[in-house]
Amino acid sequence: xxxRTVPLIIASIVGxxxxxxxxxxxxxxxxxxxxxxxxxxxxFAFVLGAGNLNLNNLKKISERKAGWGYAAITLLAFWITxxxxxxxxxxxxxxxxxxxxxxxxxxxxxxxxxxxxxxxYVPLASTMFATLAFYISSAAFRAFRANxxxxxLLLLTALVVLVSQTSSGPMLSDLxxxxxxxxxxxxxxIRGVLVNLFNTLGTRAVMIGIALGVVSTSLKVLMGVxxxxxxGD
Amino acid sequence: MDKFWNSxxxxxxxxxxxxxxxxxSIPLLTGIVLPQKVTPMVENVFNAIDELPSGTKILxxxxxxxxxxxxxxxxxxxxxxxxxxxxxxxxxxxxxxxxVAMIQRQVxxxxxxxxxxxxxxxxxxxGYRPGYEGxxxxxxxxxxxxxxxxQQGTPVAKIPMMAGIDSIKQFPLIVNVSAGDPGLKQWVQYxxxxxxxxxxxxxxxxxxxxxxxxxxxxQMIGMIAGIKPxxxxxxxMFEKYPEIEKRPNSNMANVFMTSQEVAHFMLIAIIILxxxxxxxxxxxxxxx
Numbered sequence: 001x002x003x004r005t006v007p008l009i010i011a012s013i014v015g016x017x018x019x020x021x022x023x024x025x026x027x028x029x030x031x032x033x034x035x036x037x038x039x040x041x042x043x044f045a046f047v048l049g050a051g052n053l054n055l056n057n058l059k060k061i062s063e064r065k066a067g068w069g070y071a072a073i074t075l076l077a078f079w080i081t082x083x084x085x086x087x088x089x090x091x092x093x094x095x096x097x098x099x100x101x102x103x104x105x106x107x108x109x110x111x112x113x114x115x116x117x118x119x120x121y122v123p124l125a126s127t128m129f130a131t132l133a134f135y136i137s138s139a140a141f142r143a144f145r146a147n148x149x150x151x152x153l154l155l156l157t158a159l160v161v162l163v164s165q166t167s168s169g170p171m172l173s174d175l176x177x178x179x180x181x182x183x184x185x186x187x188x189x190i191r192g193v194l195v196n197l198f199n200t201l202g203t204r205a206v207m208i209g210i211a212l213g214v215v216s217t218s219l220k221v222l223m224g225v226x227x228x229x230x231x232g233d
Numbered sequence: 234m235d236k237f238w239n240s241x242x243x244x245x246x247x248x249x250x251x252x253x254x255x256x257x258s259i260p261l262l263t264g265i266v267l268p269q270k271v272t273p274m275v276e277n278v279f280n281a282i283d284e285l286p287s288g289t290k291i292l293x294x295x296x297x298x299x300x301x302x303x304x305x306x307x308x309x310x311x312x313x314x315x316x317x318x319x320x321x322x323x324x325x326x327x328x329x330x331x332x333v334a335m336i337q338r339q340v341x342x343x344x345x346x347x348x349x350x351x352x353x354x355x356x357x358x359x360g361y362r363p364g365y366e367g368x369x370x371x372x373x374x375x376x377x378x379x380x381x382x383x384q385q386g387t388p389v390a391k392i393p394m395m396a397g398i399d400s401i402k403q404f405p406l407i408v409n410v411s412a413g414d415p416g417l418k419q420w421v422q423y424x425x426x427x428x429x430x431x432x433x434x435x436x437x438x439x440x441x442x443x444x445x446x447x448x449x450x451x452q453m454i455g456m457i458a459g460i461k462p463x464x465x466x467x468x469x470m471f472e473k474y475p476e477i478e479k480r481p482n483s484n485m486a487n488v489f490m491t492s493q494e495v496a497h498f499m500l501i502a503i504i505i506l507x508x509x510x511x512x513x514x515x516x517x518x519x520x521x
Binding site for chain 1: 253257269270300303333362363371375379439444447461493494496498500506507511516
């Protein structure tokens with residue numbers, strides 16, 4: 001009962017309130033309340049996430065599974081960052097409340113948390129993303145092959161987009177006079193067709209499809225037909 | 234000749250890595266800047282900020298993290314410099330936990346380059362609130378309910394520029410820089426589209442652009458997608474406000490663009506070479 005029926009009733013009530021609030025001005029403030037609950041619940045999601053992270057990694061360490069050393073590093077990094085943040089280590093007090101040592105933000109410039117973010121997280125995240133450029137060049141050489149008609153079309157499109165994202169490509173193609181019959185081969189023209197016609201058409205079709213799917217799933221959730229979000233079938 | 238093509242077919246990928254490294258790093262180190270041709274979309278984005286009367290309230294959600302900083306920071310810098318040049322009131326916030334540090338960078342730029350900008354009167358950092366798009370949904374009707382204090386913990390009642398701000402409907406323009414979901418798409422869907430009084434422009438990564446084009450021009454004025462449009466934006470800004478160009482690192486999008494230019498032509502050459510090798514060897518590898 002508590003595990004399934006109560007969550008189902010809550011989900012249905014909240015969903016119906018949101019729909020009614022949209023169409024009924026007198027109860028529009030209810031929507032604000034419900035969305036506020038969502039924002040508060042989102043905070044607890046972090047707590048759940050942290051709990052899961054600890055449980056999974058502790059399990060890995062205790063069972064000495066392959067890569068348990070990485071799990072230990074993950075936990076160490078997690079706890080150091082958490083202690084620095086919650087303990088507000090090195091945080092200067094808020095200018096409005098100078099007498100209170102803990103009144104400043106945990107992310108204030110110069111704090112331990114700020115230092116970890118800027119000198120550990122930033123270089124690591126940037127490096128991970130930058131590494132992609134190297135793998136793209138290797139993949140471009142080995143995998144981007146005009147093996148068949150579909151691959152050839154994809155390749156041609158990719159080349160146009162690559163050239164259009166340079167300064168000299170569009171400028172050079174602008175040498176073709178506007179009144180010339182070849183003007184349709186200007187890089188910006190081709191890119192415009194690709195982006196505004198093919199891409200926009202395709203993306204809109206996908207978006208409309210997704211939206212219809214969301215409406216249908218939402219109705220199932222509201223009526224209690226779809227209970228998969230509770231972990232059931 | 235076969236030996237040559239076979240050796241290329243089995244090329245050690247570290248050569249490609251080295252080539253990529255040189256193609257990106259040499260233009261960066263030389264600092265060469267190439268001329269840019271401004272596209273209409275970038276002009277529309279520029280005009281959206283430029284044509285607003287001085288002192289307009291602009292909401293600036295910066296929803297990205299350090300992994301996208303290389304692509305997004307130059308455009309965020311350009312937006313902030315442009316808005317500050319126009320003396321607009323800037324309201325920073327983020328729905329990404331990592332966005333707080335990105336806002337801190339912008340605040341540092343403002344403090345350094347626009348010392349006349351006073352915190353709480355000309356700009357405010359409202360910081361991060363959890364809830365993803367729920368945050369956007371809530372602040373369209375009740376902003377103080379979620380933002381009772383700024384990033385430093387100062388109550389909004391003590392911040393002069395927050396007086397009279399009930400919801401984001403009081404911001405004629407949202408300038409969002411985002412690296413994914415939730416981000417520009419959600420700001421368009423939940424903030425700009427339902428309310429006629431709110432216009433939106435954005436900056437985003439090149440890979441995200443294709444999913445956002447369908448919103449232009451009816452739901453979004455325009456966007457800066459990737460480094461090239463950011464370089465075009467800088468060009469427009471320098472033409473209208475030449476004093477900005479003299480500031481250090483004010484043309485980072487243009488500097489990065491040169492790297493991107495060389496890297497893109499290198500990629501094109503690599504793709505063509507890869508296909509020539511395939512035709513010459515019949516797609517076989519390890520034949521030597």
